[in-house]
Amino acid sequence: MTQAEIKLCSLLLQEHFGEIVEKIGTHLIKTGSQPLRVIANDTGMSLDQVKKALCVLIQHNLVTYQLQKRGFVEYEASCSRVLRILRYPRYIYTAKTLYSDMGELIVEELLLNGKMTMSAVVRKVANRLTETMEDGKTMDYGEVSNTFVRLADTHFIQRCPMAPETTETSDAPPPPVPTLAVNEKDMYVVPNLNLIGKGKRRRSFDDEDDGEHKAKRQKQDADSKEPPPDDGIYWQANIDRFHQHFRDQAIVSAVANRMDQIFRSLPAGYNIVKQILDQYLTLLADDPLEFVGKSGDSGGGMYVINLHKALATLATATQESIVQERFGSRCARIFRLLLRKKHLEQKQVEDFAMIPAKEAKDMLYKMLSENFVSLQEIPKTPDHAPSRTFYLYTVNTLSSARMLLHWCYKSVANLIERRQYETKENKRLLEKSQRVEAILASMQATGAEEVQLQEIEEMITAPERQQLENLKRNVNKIDASENQVDETIFVLESYIESTVKKL
């Protein structure tokens, strides 16, 4: 793990789980797998604290455990999974676009809690939706269950690995660690639950039949003490499936940008006349972008999407735009030239780019010093004499993608630090404004006069209000930047992953 990744992971853990979990999580990421006692020793924390932190981390799928051959259990943290915390809002928003509010809340609950049973999710989501509905209306469990099933069918949520069923008659002592395994076939199978019920609103002061409600609530609480019918079957959000979806979205929008007019004229739905379809497919296949390729003629023509090429193109486009924004459009021209021609000498760069020698030299060196561009030596003679060697400039997309990814991690870490700093600087003011709001709310509830409310509001002076406005604006900006950098991280990571994966 690079330093930048570790720093970012530790910031994310601290923001979402507190310092104790952060310490232990960071330690595990830095040192790899370790047994419990070693963690406690190295971090200097009590065994109890370590256990609780590990509980939280395992619950959220950030740490796994394994029984080693010598008989002790080792814990291992997954740095990349911790980095995904940055992407949670994107997952939730995607669920919202695909499955509306119900889907959004289901995925949100699963991400917030790590692992949950289906009945727990349905109950919670129904309650939350009921809160937002008008008085007197409640959300039925059935609808929520349906959305849950649809999410499982499209693989956006999946079952967690389960402990094997323990047989009563086994003589061997139970293993120190349950070996969790999930059957591939069952991963998306929804248990056959008969969830009947409606969402509950939280107790409000205006309940008329209080007595009846109390009795009902007690009965329902008693019910919830029994184990739910699907006890032991836990669900988690399937991050990889969301990534697949993002990747598809990115490719589709890239192609759409390319072929604006054609796309606009295409009829919605799939009823395209065969000839027009043929034309478009040929157009796509012949496009220099090479996203779509023709792999044969059987069946009228076999077309295939070249995913690797598509991802590489997206990553390259990102790099081009970074060069353009950092160094200017002339540098970008040189960069694009190098991408097309692969290797060029100094002189050739000047000629092809039509940029005067001095400037071209300057720009090349700037990019070289920032590692966007590298030099390749090609000796003419076996003794590698410098005067008889070609020096060619080239762009290595994979290595510059890695470098940019590293930059991105650093940027997000810096953004988070700055945001925390801003919030800490204004902590006193924030607390004061929260107190004032609380007072206002309680006074309004008890029906105070307009004059009194105004008095309370004036407790915050105008310059303080301005300060608060500034703070809010800055924090919003920083948060939005974090989200945007995460999009770049996704594109670069997908590209790098596609080059590394071996089947």
Added chain:
Amino acid sequence: MAGRGGRGRGRSQMTFNVEAVGIGKGDSLPPSTLQPSPLFPPMEYKPVPLQTGEEVEYMLALKQELRGAMKNLPYYVKPAAPKKDVERYSDKYQMSGPIDNAIDWNPGMHGNILQSNPCSPFSSEFYSGKTTLEKKEEEVTSEEEGEKEEEEEGKEEEEEEYDEEEHEEETDYIMSYFDNGEEFGADSDDNMDEAIY
């Protein structure tokens, strides 16, 4: 060795012919760097403004909500509340903030009763002089208990190794039975007429 003082005097010696890379004779090199680059270097080109739009706004709101929500979930392990100057007798019966590493969430609750009951001499709690109570507001109680029960029921399989030293977060004692000691003095003032043996 002989070549060191020979050719190219007045310029740093390189192992390759610098002309090939483009540094001609007589060109001045940029000044060498003597210190680390400044923290906030001046930028030649202003950065592109952030994306805007409904999607972006919604995700921003989601992000901030998530952050706030996670702080209130039982998974957020709060560090110990700072101790007061002197440990007082009434502390035992008062509800204070989160005790060192206490979290509301208890996976795998069928722990050893002997060790987890704070009043039994087998548990370490017996000797610490504190009870593990948390401050719970009314509205939050039902939610938290609901969550706790779900996690409790569900985590038995996976958390077998944690059972032994988990503490029961709730005691069997009803808090209202215990005074915090402040009224003790007041009562005795009223009964000064009675003889005290």
